[in-house]
Amino acid sequence: MRTILVTGAAGYVGGALTRRLLDQPETSVIGVDFCAMDHGAEGVREIIGRPGFTFVREDIRNTDAIEPLLERADAVVHLAAIVGDPACRRDPDETVSINIDATGRLIDASKRHGIEHFVFVSTCSNYGVSDTSTLVTEDGDLNPVSLYAESKVAVEKRLLENGDLPATVCRFATVYGVAPRMRFDLTVNQFTIEALRDGVLEIYGEQFWRPYVHVEDAARGVQLVLAKPDVAVGRVYNVGDSEENYTKGMMYELLKERLPDLEAKWVSIDEDPRSYKVSFQRIADELGYETTWDVPRGMDQIIEYARLGAFPEPKAPRFRN
Ligand SMILES: NC(=O)c1ccc[n+]([C@@H]2O[C@H](COP(=O)([O-])OP(=O)(O)OC[C@H]3O[C@@H](n4cnc5c(N)ncnc54)[C@H](O)[C@@H]3O)[C@@H](O)[C@H]2O)c1
Structure with missing residues (x-):
């Protein structure tokens, strides 16, 4: 043991x-x-x-x-x-x-x-x-x-x-994704729930890259x-996975495919300057690691859970750090 x-x-x-x-x-x-x-x-x-x-x-x-x-x-x-x-x-x-x-x-x-x-x-x-x-x-x-x-x-x-x-x-x-303790202050989770509930996303720094897992x-x-x-x-x-680097603009497009009435308010403030595209080759090569999810499927997971009523109050403090 x-x-x-x-x-x-x-x-x-x-x-x-x-x-x-x-x-x-x-x-x-x-x-x-x-x-x-x-x-x-x-x-x-x-x-x-x-x-x-x-x-x-x-x-x-x-x-x-x-x-x-x-x-x-x-x-x-x-x-x-x-x-x-x-x-x-x-x-x-x-x-x-x-x-x-x-x-x-x-x-x-x-x-x-x-x-x-x-x-x-x-x-x-x-x-x-x-x-x-x-x-x-x-x-x-x-x-x-x-x-x-x-x-x-x-x-x-x-x-x-x-x-x-x-x-x-x-x-x-x-x-991102659904877990026993849910967080809606992380980009994929937050965008998906807001797109679904509000029909509009306020997006700043849409050109910045980040990896997601x-x-x-x-x-x-x-x-x-x-x-x-x-x-x-x-x-x-x-x-993570080298194919899973996204900008917020790309996320909006992915959500728009799922929720065609979705609108975006593009906000040009430079508040969060982190932008990086990451390689995940080492963990794949040395440990044989492969991811089993991608961001689009993660969005579908959150949408499905939300539509089943799993997150009645996603803006509650317990969902954010
Ligand atoms: N969520 C992400 O996107 C992400 C990305 C990169 C790295 N990480 C890292 O993964 C780890 C877990 O993150 P998470 O998203 O689950 O965050 P989380 O806030 O949900 O989990 C952290 C947990 O640590 C507990 N904790 C904090 N201070 C403590 C203390 N002094 N004594 C005992 N418990 C304490 C909190 O109660 C909380 O349950 C963190 O180290 C974080 O930096 C998370």
């Missing part, structure tokens, strides 16, 4: 990943989350009590409470963080204390407890503004343009430069990394 400690288990990615890990043979999961945000324990609600699953409501800043859990774990997937630029901007001190300081203590404690594999979930936002005539690889320059990305880059450096904890960095593309595929990427430590330890992987 291999025991994996997942921090941030009650979140958007955490809920999907924890379920997938529990479906694996010979795997148990200790999920940790402080459940202090509007979504509470949403990501783990239906799996509390499932064989092999232990849920611990705890703040990762409380090292004394986390250490005994590391004693029982073989591997760690570290998701817990203040996630996204707006949330980090709102509370910079808390962001630093969780995303950098507490994460550093978790890394140190993981070393002390002989964790065999530490998977740190980072972001393609680290690339910031890059030349979009080529696809940026894991070796490309990092240009974090927000506190959120800066906090991720700081942890990546600490993990990889130290080298004495067997670790992998997974830089996720922007995630379905939440199930993001979780599958982490599973694969955990399954192949001999290859993955010491490596950085972009998690």
Whole structure:
């Protein structure tokens, strides 16, 4: 039996990943989350009590409470963080204390407890503004343009430069798709629900490129990394698919195909200058990773769920960070 400690288990990615890990043979999961945000324990609600699953409501800043859990774990997937630029901007001190300081203590404690594999979930936002005539690889320059990305880059450096904890960095593309804890503050999810409900999209920065990955595929990427430590330890992987880079303008066109009455209000403000097209060749070549979703099908999934009444109030605070 291999025991994996997942921090941030009650979140958007955490809920999907924890379920997938529990479906694996010979795997148990200790999920940790402080459940202090509007979504509470949403990501783990239906799996509390499932064989092999232990849920611990705890703040990762409380090292004394986390250490005994590391004693029982073989591997760690570290998701817990203040996630996204707006949330980090709102509370910079808390962001630093969780995303950098507490994460550093978790890394140190993981070393002390002989964790065999530490998977740190980072972001393609680290690339910031890059030349979009080529696809940026894991070796490309990092240009974090927000506190959120800066906090991720700081942890990546600490993990990889130290080298004495067997670790992998997974830089996720922007995630979309339906999960137990839903987020409607992520571009594909937000555009799709607004297109459906409001019939009009306010779009700024329509020319900027970003990569996208379905939440199930993001979780599958982490599973694969955990399954192949001999290859993955010491490596950085972009998690996504090179064909899945889109501009917001392209997303509008895709939604218009599905919802022909859709209108767009194009807003020309330069508020969010992140533009990057990303290569996901390394994870494909080294781990044999392939995504199973694409953005158009992800839009169809959200539309279908919404039409079934699954999201009666998508603007509620629990759906955004
Ligand atoms: N969603 C995306 O598009 C995306 C893209 C790239 C990377 N990531 C990374 O994936 C990870 C998960 O993101 P998500 O979208 O699931 O966000 P999320 O906000 O839904 O999940 C994060 C979870 O961490 C928990 N948490 C935060 N601080 C904590 C603390 N101090 N102690 C215990 N729990 C704490 C929150 O309660 C939340 O449930 C994050 O590290 C994020 O940076 C996400």
